[in-house]
Amino acid sequence: MAGSLDDLPPRAALVEIARDFHARGWMAGTAGNLSAREDENHFWITASGWPKGRLDELDFLLVRVKDGEIVEHVRPENKPSAETAIHRTLYTLFPSARACLHGHMVEAVMAADRAKKGAKGLRLAPIEMLKGFDIWQQNPKVDLPLFENHLDVAKIAKAIGLRFRKSGPAVTALMVRSHGPTVWGASLQEAYNRFEILEFILRYQANSRR
């Protein structure tokens, strides 16, 4: 098999993704956060407030899935992002998720703006690229789950938990309006691939005249 992000230790892979996403403009300033499971019960997540193009492997916290406790700060000054709650919700709900990637893209925000006020999903264009989410249908009708943005991130995490406990999403991704997407996958490489794929689809939807 080809070279893969999964050949790297989780934090080394996340550092590489952070540089890549920053260079593409998907983690402007210190925006976004990336995580990967260390084992069934813990995940590494990027510390808050550092520029994502300059991370190293010490800029992470180890978080317990069960209760969100920080098991390891690595550097004493590392602080968790409020959005850690969203990652924890996803790892709790989806035992097969090994990595969660959250970034900010202008065109993702623009695509979500086209959904009606209050809509709980954004219909994804039935283009070939959607197969990257393992959607194998001729004219798929698949919605990207949409959530409202709140200043209090715990509210977003709670809304995600409530909705997904009732029924899981058709894709391993969600979008918070005026904010950005989070994509997860059964491996680091899958999460990375699907982040690229969602970006492609949303860029299309932001610009399409259809």
Added chain:
Amino acid sequence: MAGSLDDLPPRAALVEIARDFHARGWMAGTAGNLSAREDENHFWITASGWPKGRLDELDFLLVRVKDGEIVEHVRPENKPSAETAIHRTLYTLFPSARACLHGHMVEAVMAADRAKKGAKGLRLAPIEMLKGFDIWQQNPKVDLPLFENHLDVAKIAKAIGLRFRKSGPAVTALMVRSHGPTVWGASLQEAYNRFEILEFILRYQANSRR
């Protein structure tokens, strides 16, 4: 003559193109596939499912043009993409084709969306760049062949074969709607150059107000 992709062994050249196209966003996730003839009767094609920015020279299969049989897997786990059928069709129809490149671009999909429903071609804008397809006319009227997308890729390959056996296209390229272009050339470098040229023209057409 200048440095050229044709100075490299075919698989090394395809690895270089895959990294290049991935970095430009033309092979998001694991999308797209690239091939080059090894000899008159066989071609190398990228294995399915691997991230295209991380390929190496072992991530290929050797396919027989005549019947599509896989002559060599290189790595036992390498699987052919369903789109191998499209490459095989093109090598069968066009003995001078030495390489076929298939990628996905947002703006190519947008440009094709502007063609009428059912249209079998997309009129290419008569801009200077079209000369890169060896079109030497003052106001050329040249169509990019358009094909409908099908979940069953064999249907796309069959439609291509049927149409091109009747009459060849004006350019060494085709577009599958909601999907992406395939470009071929008499050499790896020519296919690469023309892929860039088609991308330029379709990007213009996607954004033009004309």
Added chain:
Amino acid sequence: MAGSLDDLPPRAALVEIARDFHARGWMAGTAGNLSAREDENHFWITASGWPKGRLDELDFLLVRVKDGEIVEHVRPENKPSAETAIHRTLYTLFPSARACLHGHMVEAVMAADRAKKGAKGLRLAPIEMLKGFDIWQQNPKVDLPLFENHLDVAKIAKAIGLRFRKSGPAVTALMVRSHGPTVWGASLQEAYNRFEILEFILRYQANSRR
């Protein structure tokens, strides 16, 4: 803490930012200028007229905040940009500002074009990214200060001084119409982060249909 531009000597950091911004198209030709405090009373600023992708650490002048006198040319042929007056005004007004970055972006100009004639501010879209300016409100109503462009840059600097002495801006940034933004920060890294953030927000506003 993660690697940071603040780990570098000021001029080395500015050289790195200049290459980065030039590569992204934010300092086309010789456009833009970057500065950082050497100490409370002096700042280093890029010399005028040199291509910003090719600067080295000798392409700077040391300027006294108090009166704008050039204390050191480094190279005798280094000339100050007329826009030095804007940087000096900002360092005078904001003692905590450690760095000022001024670039030119097509989409920043487009976003400012959407403000009414004579408007003194551009309402920034209340998207999540705005938190990067330390705006922690649910639906923030924050304006980016807008200034008219003048051939005589001293006039722009004067207008900035007059307005900000009355009341400081809600964000550590300003925009000169048909020209470009200037962003400052309490550190080089903060100024860099916020420049990226402002670019993101203005790119959104330039393209949004809202």
Added chain:
Amino acid sequence: MAGSLDDLPPRAALVEIARDFHARGWMAGTAGNLSAREDENHFWITASGWPKGRLDELDFLLVRVKDGEIVEHVRPENKPSAETAIHRTLYTLFPSARACLHGHMVEAVMAADRAKKGAKGLRLAPIEMLKGFDIWQQNPKVDLPLFENHLDVAKIAKAIGLRFRKSGPAVTALMVRSHGPTVWGASLQEAYNRFEILEFILRYQANSRR
């Protein structure tokens, strides 16, 4: 003075510019051509048909300004581009021109499309960036000369010569419709800087709603 393209031998500088422009999508396929004076009576120009991202210093021809004779092929297979005639016209008309750069950009073509049919100039937006062409006016009214595209490039060169012999342009640049800009400068670095500046202005005009 900062590092400059003028510190390099002319062909080395052109190779560097070709790679840069190709990477930015301004020389797709084998499109575009670049030249620089060797001395008052001769200029080096890129050979035709080679991919511009892969040039080396042997992929040039030495042309005599006076009569267009090729004084040196460097490699026997190097062929002059038909557009050599345009470069020769400009070196003949403007003795101070040391370099001429011609590329193709989607947004330059789009900007020119907005000019009326038959218009001989495209009014450039009076944005700050225009100062890069040494235009120092408050609300400059400056036109980029526009020429019709012809299959026979000699016709374009002739039209340029006829018009500019009557009156020189306000900027050291011209645009051929549906084709691309050519920018010249008193040095390699100036031509490069102004090419970037023109690209910025035309990208603005292609996208502006004004």
